[in-house]
Amino acid sequence: MTSIYERITHQSVKGEQISPYLQKEGIYYERWSADRTPAFVQEKIAFSEEEKERLLAVYEDDVIRFAAQKGYTNWDIAVLSVDTPEMLQKFGSLHYHKEDEVRVVVGGKGVFIIKSLQREGYFELEVSIGDVVVVPQQRYHAFKLADDRKFAVIRLFTGEAGSVTYPAEDLSFHVKG
Numbered sequence: 760m761t762s763i764y765e766r767i768t769h770q771s772v773k774g775e776q777i778s779p780y781l782q783k784e785g786i787y788y789e790r791w792s793a794d795r796t797p798a799f800v801q802e803k804i805a806f807s808e809e810e811k812e813r814l815l816a817v818y819e820d821d822v823i824r825f826a827a828q829k830g831y832t833n834w835d836i837a838v839l840s841v842d843t844p845e846m847l848q849k850f851g852s853l854h855y856h857k858e859d860e861v862r863v864v865v866g867g868k869g870v871f872i873i874k875s876l877q878r879e880g881y882f883e884l885e886v887s888i889g890d891v892v893v894v895p896q897q898r899y900h901a902f903k904l905a906d907d908r909k910f911a912v913i914r915l916f917t918g919e920a921g922s923v924t925y926p927a928e929d930l931s932f933h934v935k936g
């Protein structure tokens with residue numbers, strides 16, 4: 760269930776407060792139907808290439824519509840878990856991109872840690888299957904797994920470079936909070 764936790768104020772934001780909160784923070788958010796998830800997504804941590812293709816296929820119509828609507832030109836699927844320490848390390852470090860970070864959650868749960876526009880510090884956005892999130896270019900953020908230790912997303916890009924990661928410096932940031 761989507762939720763927000765403000766690290767500085769220790770406030771939580773849930774339910775219908777989520778959309779207005781993210782709008783004020785400049786984070787695009789929408790919900791897609793999550794009732795199309797193939798059974799293997801719940802049962803496994805790592806997916807075969809064939810399973811990744813199957814997962815992309817069940818979202819393909821929505822992905823094509825969304826890409827056309829927002830001008831994204833290509834997409835792929837990324838699966839993070841305790842079995843992908845290098846990706847966890849890379850995305851767990853504070854960073855930004857020079858294009859939007861566009862993620863459709865198609866498996867598991869995850870936490871985006873995003874630098875607030877409204878106040879000092881960072882807020883944590885926990886997302887799950889069906890959540891669509893766009894972290895705008897240049898925005899400082901990081902990522903960590905949630906309690907079910909795996910996270911599968913469809914990533915949409917505007918350029919061939921994909922989402923190149925640029926390290927960000929902020930001494931007040933700690934991925935654990």
Ligand SMILES: CSCCC(=O)C(=O)O
Pocket residue numbers: 837839850860862900901902912922924
């Ligand atoms: C793998 S989705 C979220 C992690 C992230 O910040 C990124 O992909 O750049």
Ligand SMILES: [Fe+2]
Pocket residue numbers: 850854855856860900
């Ligand atoms: Fe990122």
Ligand code: NI
Pocket residue numbers: 932933
């Ligand atoms: Ni520290």
